[in-house]
Amino acid sequence: MPEVPVAPRCLPSSRGESPSRLLLGAYTHLRHAEAVLVQSWRRVSETAFTLCLRWPAAPHGQPYDPRILTQTIRQSGLTVAHAEYEVPLEHHTMLNSLDLTVSPDFRVSDTGPSTLLVDITVSPGRSGRRAAHAMHMEIRTSPGGDPVVRADTEFAWISPAAYRRVRGDHLTVDWGDWPLPAPVDAALVGRSRAADVVLAPTAVPHRWQLRNDVSNVLLFDHPVDHVPGLVLWEAAHQAAQALLAPVVSLPVSVTTTFLRYVEFGEPCLIDARVIGPAGPGRFAVRVTGAQADAPAFTADIRTVTRPMP
Numbered sequence: 001m002p003e004v005p006v007a008p009r010c011l012p013s014s015r016g017e018s019p020s021r022l023l024l025g026a027y028t029h030l031r032h033a034e035a036v037l038v039q040s041w042r043r044v045s046e047t048a049f050t051l052c053l054r055w056p057a058a059p060h061g062q063p064y065d066p067r068i069l070t071q072t073i074r075q076s077g078l079t080v081a082h083a084e085y086e087v088p089l090e091h092h093t094m095l096n097s098l099d100l101t102v103s104p105d106f107r108v109s110d111t112g113p114s115t116l117l118v119d120i121t122v123s124p125g126r127s128g129r130r131a132a133h134a135m136h137m138e139i140r141t142s143p144g145g146d147p148v149v150r151a152d153t154e155f156a157w158i159s160p161a162a163y164r165r166v167r168g169d170h171l172t173v174d175w176g177d178w179p180l181p182a183p184v185d186a187a188l189v190g191r192s193r194a195a196d197v198v199l200a201p202t203a204v205p206h207r208w209q210l211r212n213d214v215s216n217v218l219l220f221d222h223p224v225d226h227v228p229g230l231v232l233w234e235a236a237h238q239a240a241q242a243l244l245a246p247v248v249s250l251p252v253s254v255t256t257t258f259l260r261y262v263e264f265g266e267p268c269l270i271d272a273r274v275i276g277p278a279g280p281g282r283f284a285v286r287v288t289g290a291q292a293d294a295p296a297f298t299a300d301i302r303t304v305t306r307p308m309p
Contacts (some may be wrong), residue, residue: 028075051118063107092163094156100254106148175223176214189238210268227262236287236299239272249303256299
């Protein structure tokens with residue numbers, strides 16, 4: 001596979017128009033226009049769609065930014081749900097699971113933007129078009145090329161009234177008004193600056209406290225009432241990297257289950273342990289998150305490793 005992918009050409013949507021950045025921002029629930037990756041989409045069958053996304057350059061020395069990968073999955077799913085399945089923009093998304101398989105050879109340019117294609121197949125729910133509840137995604141670096149990422153998600157949509165009942169006293173939060181513990185060393189988790197670190201050290205080996213730094217707009221685009229799933233996924237990735245240090249770990253598969261909302265106002269503890277070798281230079285790691293002594297999420301991560309630069 002070439003290190004710099006052949007950039008596919010972005011196509012207009014199946015409705016013939018070029019979507020505006022304002023519309024794409026609404027579909028992806030993002031306030032910062034520069035964070036919107038989706039450029040266009042096209043329906044190719046009753047339940048299949050192709051989207052064109054523009055990625056920023058990869059961090060220097062890394063094959064790709066895993067946060068951009070999870071944003072790709074999130075934005076692609078939201079765009080199809082709102083644009084093609086008539087899910088109201090004000091409805092809330094409840095992500096139940098996210099499973100990923102990533103080619104060890106996947107990489108994008110670290111000198112400029114890359115264009116990727118996302119093919120989506122939707123499995124509708126039993127109660128009609130608005131109840132689409134699962135999506136299978138394949139991400140490619142060139143038209144006709146083999147997928148470099150496969151993802152399966154399962155989720156539900158919930159109306160504002162039902163969401164208010166579910167969240168109760170947790171519906172509002174004083175944004176950013178919570179203690180922010182000092183981060184672990186950024187290099188330990190494969191990051192270059194403290195603002196990108198979502199883990200804080202504890203006295204227990206291989207256990208960290210989640211830190212929610214809202215100055216990081218890639219992870220916290222706008223105020224919300226609970227910790228986004230994207231942040232929990234990033235915490236799992238960083239925990240696996242910290243556990244396996246001093247080697248660099250690259251996920252090749254991730255199976256994630258979200259069990260409950262994680263609140264901002266109380267500590268969320270992240271634990272990681274090796275659950276077995278997966279072959280030469282490969283490891284299997286289980287990361288768990290808990291809050292108030294109740295499980296919040298689990299992530300089983302299989303990695304390939306390489307020495308730190």
